[in-house]
Amino acid sequence: MxxxxxxxxxxxxxxxxxxxxxxxxxxxxxxxxxIERWLLPAPSGIAASFADSWELIQRHTWPTLQEAVLGFLLGIGVALLLAVLIQLSAWLRRGIYPLLIGSQTVPIIAVAPLLILWFGYGLLPKVLIVALVTFFPVVVSTVDGLSSADPDMVRLLRSMGAKEWQVFRMVRFPHALPSFFSGMKIAATYGVLGAVIAEWLGASEGLGVFLIRSQNSFAADRVFVAITVITFWSLVLFGLVCLAARWAAPWAYLRKEDSWKGEEKR
Amino acid sequence: MKLEMEALEQSYASPTGERRVIDRVDLKVEEGEFVSLIGPSGCGKSTLFNLVSGLERPLGGRIRKDGSDITGATGHVSYMPQKDCLFPWRTVVENASLAAEVAGKDKKKARERAERLLPVFGLEDFAGEYPARLSGGMRQRAALLRTVMADRDLWLLDEPMGALDALTRERIQDWLLQILSRFPRTVLFITHSVDEAVYLSDRVVVLTPRPARVKGELSITLPRPRTREQMTSEAFLQAKQWLWEKLHEDK
Incomplete structure (x- = not known):
C-alpha cells in the first residue's frame, strides 16, 4: 500500500x-x-477572472456538456452498430468501410452549416456534429478489434461445435473491448471540442458562445478561463471512459508484475 | 473401434498448384488407447487434427467414430491446441466451463462442476483468477481441465507441452497420465519429442514428411503406471532407437 x-x-x-x-x-x-492584459493575462489574472465569471461559466458549461455527452453517446452507439455490421457482412465491409474512411476527409466545419440549415439552432445539430466527430475513431478501432481475434481461439470454439454468433459473443466481442475503449478515449477528447466548434456556427449559449463573446470584447483572460473549463471537462470525460474500460474489461489491465510467481505445485 | 481414418486425403491450393498435405492416411485407434503421432515439422499432423475435429473437410476418405461417420462434423472430439488458448477475459472456472456454455447447458451447474474439479488440477486457489495471473504450467493444467470438462471420450492433443520448459513439461506429462487414469479417455497426441511419445503412449505412429503418410508404427509395451525410472530401461531405449531410425530413415 x-x-x-x-x-x-x-x-x-x-x-x-x-x-x-x-x-x-x-x-x-x-x-x-x-505586457498588456488583453494580449496575455497573468495566471493570477485568469484565476481572478475565473472567480468573477463563475456563474456565467456555469450557465454556459451546462449546454455544452449536454451536447458533448449526448453526441458522444450517439456517436459510439452508431459506431458500435456499424462495426458489428461491418464485421458480420463481407458485403457491408466492402460497401461501407471505404465510404467511412472517405467521410473523414470531408471537413466537419464545412458540413456543420448544412446541419444548422436543416435542423435549426437548437440542440440537435450540435449533438449530430459531436456524433460525427466522435464515431469515426470508435468504428475504426472496434472493427480492428473484432477482426483481429485469435484464430486459434476461434478454431477451439468451432471444434466444440460453436455457431458463428457464439464465436462472435464469446471471442470476437470480448477481444474487441479494449480496442473499442481506446477508440472511445480518443473520441472523448474530441467530444467537448466538437460541441464548442458547433456552437461557434450558431448558438445562443454554451462555452463556444462564451469564447466568441470574450474574443469580441478582447477579454483574453476569459478566453483562458474558457480554455481551462473545456480542458477540464474533456479530461473528466476521458477519465470516465478509462473507468468504464476498467469496469468492463478488468482482465486487460492485469499487470505483468501481479502475475503468479509462486512455486509450481505438483 | 473408437476412431477410424480411412484413406484420408487433403490438399491445399498454393501458388504452384495443388499441394498435397495428407496422402491416404489409414489409422485406427482403439477405445482407451493413447496414440502419439510423430513426424517432421510441417508434415501435416495439425491438418490431420483439423480433419478429425471437423474444422476441415477432407478431399477424400472417411472418418468414423464409434462406427458412425463424423467426416466434416464438429463437436465430436475434445481438441486441445498447441497454445493453451485460455480466453483472457474468462476466469479459470469460466474457461473450464466453455464447452458446456457452447452446448447451451446450464452455466451455473457447469461452473459448480469446474469448482469441484479444481483441486484435482491443483488450481483450487485460482478459481476466480484470470489466465494472465497464472504461470505456464498452471495455464496448461487449466487448459487440461477445460478439455476434461468438454466431456468427449476422444481427445486430440496438439503438442500441448511444446511451449513449456523441460522441468514443467515433465511435471505436466506425469499430470496428464494421472488425469487419464482418473478420467479414462482415448487420446490422439501430436509431439515432436520421441521421449515424450514413448513415455506417454500405447502406440506411436511415425508420419512421413509432407505429404503425410503413415510410415510405420510401434506398440509400446512398457507397463503402466509409467514411471520416470522406465525411461532408462532397455525396452524404453529400444523403442526410442527404433523410432529415431524410422524418423531419419531416408535422409
Missing part, C-alpha cells in the same frame, strides 16, 4: 512540478515585461 502511494508520488510529481514551474515563469514574465 505504502509502495503504491510512493509510486503515485514518483509518477505524479514531475508533471505537476512542470506545470507549476510553467505557471510561475508565465506569471513572472507577464509582470516583468508589463
Amino acid at each position: 505504502r509502495r503504491r502511494v510512493k509510486k503515485r508520488f514518483r509518477d505524479g510529481a514531475p508533471p505537476v512540478l512542470t506545470v507549476l514551474l510553467f505557471l510561475l515563469v508565465w506569471e513572472a514574465g507577464v509582470r516583468l515585461t508589463g
Whole structure:
C-alpha cells in the first residue's frame, strides 16, 4: 500500500512540478515585461477572472456538456452498430468501410452549416456534429478489434461445435473491448471540442458562445478561463471512459508484475 | 473401434498448384488407447487434427467414430491446441466451463462442476483468477481441465507441452497420465519429442514428411503406471532407437 502511494508520488510529481514551474515563469514574465492584459493575462489574472465569471461559466458549461455527452453517446452507439455490421457482412465491409474512411476527409466545419440549415439552432445539430466527430475513431478501432481475434481461439470454439454468433459473443466481442475503449478515449477528447466548434456556427449559449463573446470584447483572460473549463471537462470525460474500460474489461489491465510467481505445485 | 481414418486425403491450393498435405492416411485407434503421432515439422499432423475435429473437410476418405461417420462434423472430439488458448477475459472456472456454455447447458451447474474439479488440477486457489495471473504450467493444467470438462471420450492433443520448459513439461506429462487414469479417455497426441511419445503412449505412429503418410508404427509395451525410472530401461531405449531410425530413415 505504502509502495503504491510512493509510486503515485514518483509518477505524479514531475508533471505537476512542470506545470507549476510553467505557471510561475508565465506569471513572472507577464509582470516583468508589463505586457498588456488583453494580449496575455497573468495566471493570477485568469484565476481572478475565473472567480468573477463563475456563474456565467456555469450557465454556459451546462449546454455544452449536454451536447458533448449526448453526441458522444450517439456517436459510439452508431459506431458500435456499424462495426458489428461491418464485421458480420463481407458485403457491408466492402460497401461501407471505404465510404467511412472517405467521410473523414470531408471537413466537419464545412458540413456543420448544412446541419444548422436543416435542423435549426437548437440542440440537435450540435449533438449530430459531436456524433460525427466522435464515431469515426470508435468504428475504426472496434472493427480492428473484432477482426483481429485469435484464430486459434476461434478454431477451439468451432471444434466444440460453436455457431458463428457464439464465436462472435464469446471471442470476437470480448477481444474487441479494449480496442473499442481506446477508440472511445480518443473520441472523448474530441467530444467537448466538437460541441464548442458547433456552437461557434450558431448558438445562443454554451462555452463556444462564451469564447466568441470574450474574443469580441478582447477579454483574453476569459478566453483562458474558457480554455481551462473545456480542458477540464474533456479530461473528466476521458477519465470516465478509462473507468468504464476498467469496469468492463478488468482482465486487460492485469499487470505483468501481479502475475503468479509462486512455486509450481505438483 | 473408437476412431477410424480411412484413406484420408487433403490438399491445399498454393501458388504452384495443388499441394498435397495428407496422402491416404489409414489409422485406427482403439477405445482407451493413447496414440502419439510423430513426424517432421510441417508434415501435416495439425491438418490431420483439423480433419478429425471437423474444422476441415477432407478431399477424400472417411472418418468414423464409434462406427458412425463424423467426416466434416464438429463437436465430436475434445481438441486441445498447441497454445493453451485460455480466453483472457474468462476466469479459470469460466474457461473450464466453455464447452458446456457452447452446448447451451446450464452455466451455473457447469461452473459448480469446474469448482469441484479444481483441486484435482491443483488450481483450487485460482478459481476466480484470470489466465494472465497464472504461470505456464498452471495455464496448461487449466487448459487440461477445460478439455476434461468438454466431456468427449476422444481427445486430440496438439503438442500441448511444446511451449513449456523441460522441468514443467515433465511435471505436466506425469499430470496428464494421472488425469487419464482418473478420467479414462482415448487420446490422439501430436509431439515432436520421441521421449515424450514413448513415455506417454500405447502406440506411436511415425508420419512421413509432407505429404503425410503413415510410415510405420510401434506398440509400446512398457507397463503402466509409467514411471520416470522406465525411461532408462532397455525396452524404453529400444523403442526410442527404433523410432529415431524410422524418423531419419531416408535422409
